[in-house]
Amino acid sequence: MKATLYLYLDADKGWLASATLDAEVDRLWRLDAEWAAEAAKEAGASPPRPAEAMLVCGAPLPLGAAYEAAASWNRHGPVPAGAACREQLLRASRPAAPGGAAPLRLPEAAEALRRLARAALAPDGPERPSGEPPVTAAMPRHGSGGAAAALARAACAAARALRGRALLRGEAQARLAAAGAGSDAALQLAALLGRLRLGGAVAAGRCQRCGSGEAQLLRTACGACGSSRCASCQACLALGRSRECGLLVLGMPAQAGRGGAGLAPPEQLPPAAERLRRWGLSPAQSAAAASALAFLERPLQPPPALGLRPRLAALMRAALPSAGLLRLPPLHRGAAAAAGRLFRRTRRHKPAEPHPSFLLWAVTGAGKTEMIFPLLESVLSRGGRALVATPRRDVVLELEPRLRRAFPDTPPVTLYGGSPQREEDGRLTLATTHQLLRFRESFDLIVLDELDAFPFAGDAMLHEAAARSGAAGSRTVLLTATPPPSLQRLARLGRLPHAKVPVRYHRHPLPVPRLLRTPSALGMAAAGRMPSSLRQAMARSLDRGAQLFVFVPAIRSAEPVARLIRKLFSDRGEVAATHSQDPERADKVVRFRQKQLRVLVTTTILERGVTIPVSDVFILDADSRIFDEASLVQSAGRAGRSAADPQGFVWFAAASPSASQKRAIRQIRLMNRAARKAGYLLSGSASSRRFHSTF
């Protein structure tokens, strides 16, 4: 889309530039004192100082270019940024310089605006032959009031609805449509009132929504703005296109408490032990939830002393206040020095400190959802905003009814790709991690479930989105059964507060996987037989009435293995295979849950989430690289989930015992040992353990 560039004359600051979605609103706001006073009064703000003159560029510019040009003018004076203009920068004096030269006269200012617009249209190339952009002086007209109050109301409604959000134009319009505040005019007035920020979704070489840099930007000719190199971000395409000429609307930070008073202090709540009791947690759950709650309700600590590297960086910055200048070619040093003062002004920010976070390391089947209830309760009852985010949509769908039951007064707003609730608002949000790109400084508590699952794991963009969705002073709780090695190390080093839940809710130990030496899955399938050890293990599981999860590392092994099992155990019920590309996957999972399927051969896509009461787990080709420690622990975690059948069997079948297999077994053993030591295991479970090991 396009935006209009204009100049206005401020009595003190001289000529200032601005870009607008609706030039008429800016004209009224800046030149029509009556209109502005009425709008400001309606919005509870003080009216602006009227501008002495206003010059509007008649040719709308590509939106990003218009905002950039305005920012450049206000920063560097009436000289457009661009290689051709550096010489001029030296000579030009900033019009706003206090006590400096008198502001440009109207015709000079008009010429300067024309130059600015021309440079914005053709940033690097020669000037366009297509003629001068027309510039007109906007005249103050009086008596245009009346509509001011209505527009101000719409602007305030828009600002309220967009608190804590970062939305593209279409998303903002959809969200505001219900309030009748989705017009560009309302957004523009809200921006003039200082309650929204408007700008290009891609600007200054970065996607302003997801933070991706130049490597993720694609510059193409654009039919929407006419630019021949309009940048669009390829990283966050899943949530609609963020592009240079697209509008990004940033709301103010969301407010906690009544009227923005902030989170109420935890002292107002009943004692933590009392609150925890109401959720009926097991001793292990309760202990972990208590330390997470203490973390959550601890007053904010002053930021820790800088580590060595940030300290070095700070030193460097102090010693070289204009470090950025070194990157300019020598020819332009002089010009750059002239601008140095302006650069330094924007260089004051420290690297962002992460919000305090807490790791809740709970074994598979520990009942981690129940543990987050007291945490959510603490924040919600203090007037705060809480978020539960998870990478996977099916987890969102599974959590939704449980959260709804637990918090009937603040039902969760559920967001995922294609969810129907997008325009609702509430203090408890349940979302896939991708949706966090649409939030900015919004939540007082972020609970991140299964942060090690695809696609969140290893996606820097989503990590950043999650970090940015936290309001000032927010806390993050990371929830997983298999923290990635980097988090485990942080926890070990004491740099990440954490609590472990080493036992399942039914208080029986985790089944310890056993190793089987077998040929490869495809080899067995091709030969049409399996070693008797594996065959007997499967037969035993089928005999005891269990359903079988059979994990294979690759899609191409799934169907052949299913055929093999079908052939060898033809009288034991139905066998099916599924994988990420299987269109009938959801249907097969349902049939497996309903026990219509006896055996399900699957790739790692079912290593999480699907829980079957009486089930055993076979992992074929367990030495494959696909099965890392976390994946093996998760898959093994499918067995023994119900109190009625807490044991279950887990087999790692592979040609060789890989390091991952050994580490997974060690991790499971360590958790069992910790559970035993803490006295979390039921007394009866020791005997069953003996049975297990002599089996």
Next chain:
Amino acid sequence: MTMQPAGGALLSETRPPKRSGEPAADDRFLRLSEREEGEGPARLYPLASPTWPSKALRGLLGLLAPARSACGLCGRGFAPSRTSLAGLPEELPRSWSDSVCGSCRSSIPWILRIQCQVCGRPDSCGDCCRRTSAGFIRSRSAVRYTLEMRQLLARYKYRGEEALQPWLADMLLPAYAALAAELRLADRLTGRLSDRLDPDARKGKEPFDLVTSVPVSRQRLAERGFNQAERLAASLAVRAGLTARPLLERKEERGKMSAKTRRERLIAAEGLFEAAPEAAGILRLLAARDPERRRPLRLLVVDDIYTTGGTMDHCALALQRCSPVPIDLYGLTWARA
């Protein structure tokens, strides 16, 4: 290079004074919208200490492993050296086969043999006998419009994954080459002896004079930012050594084409297209450039999908109506529904 520091683009120039009650744009807000050079991204938890030995080891292992690259269509990593070229049309450039993984390649239903000489359908065709007015002579398509191809095209067209464009455009080349070969053969058979000795004809000069494309409406162009047919045409022209020019305009649409029945589509397409004001001039110039030519001007109309042929036909008719010189029209589309 720009004189602005990175970040700060959303730094608004309008900063009204702070007021009580409503917090004005404060520094907290600014920090989010701009990022300084050298400043790391916002982090969720503290940075773990770097594990340089394992990193170095990984680098070393990387050297030993075969070169891997990301597939241009699906983004997954694969080793180009390990995939075979079997079953690929040979007109595909090497850069294409080096950039598309085996699983994507095997999902592409190339149209290698056609049944209907008019519309290039790979199986028997009832549509072409039903047509009463023929605007174009022949049309050819690169692939069948299967579910996978539909999803691929949707990612490009609707989701806006413009990075797919070069790979999709390359896929037109085999179908284009086949059509060009047909025309060259026809030229040789019908031409006189002198033509047959014409060095141009023997060298295999491209048999088209201009490539053009099916337009989208102004409104759609503003939404989407690009016209997929025009992009495909432009890329094809570059690769085949031709010139591409948009010659048509589309009036505002009444509802989406994809939501209509065959009959509705045929009716809706009627009068939807008209020649751009400059089209006649371009065609006249083109004809004047080679007065020796003994055949009508040949134009190739490119589109993304051929469904009923209605769109192609109406575009062709609109061009026929405007053209001051005789023209022959051919079609080339990425997919054949």
